[in-house]
Amino acid sequence: MADMHICGLCGKPTPNYSRFISGPICGSDGYSVCDDCIKQRGRELAWKNEQWSKDEITCPWCGYEDPDSWEFEAEYDEEYECLHCGKPFFVEKRVEVTYTSMRRIEDMPEGWEGE
Structure with a gap:
């Protein structure tokens, strides 16, 4: 056993x-x-029926993708109502912040050929 x-x-x-x-x-x-x-x-x-990492808010009931998702201002587990079928669901907004940095051209030494 x-x-x-x-x-x-x-x-x-x-x-x-x-x-x-x-x-x-x-x-x-x-x-x-x-x-x-x-x-x-x-x-x-x-x-x-979780809809993972979509570019638009996607209804887990009917699959409608909201083209105005960029206007959504809340951040975490905010209740949302589908504009197509009217059913409620939760939305979690994830925002990724990245940075790009570079030297200024005006700081380049005269005659610099690269390091």
């Missing part, structure tokens, strides 16, 4: 056990999740 473990989510006994890839963490070398909890998590992820 397989060793029994305790599901880390619901506390039910389960034969499922997965070791951590990088060794023990906080005194444990792995974790257990029962089949029911795995199934429930899969259902929740499928239901959320």
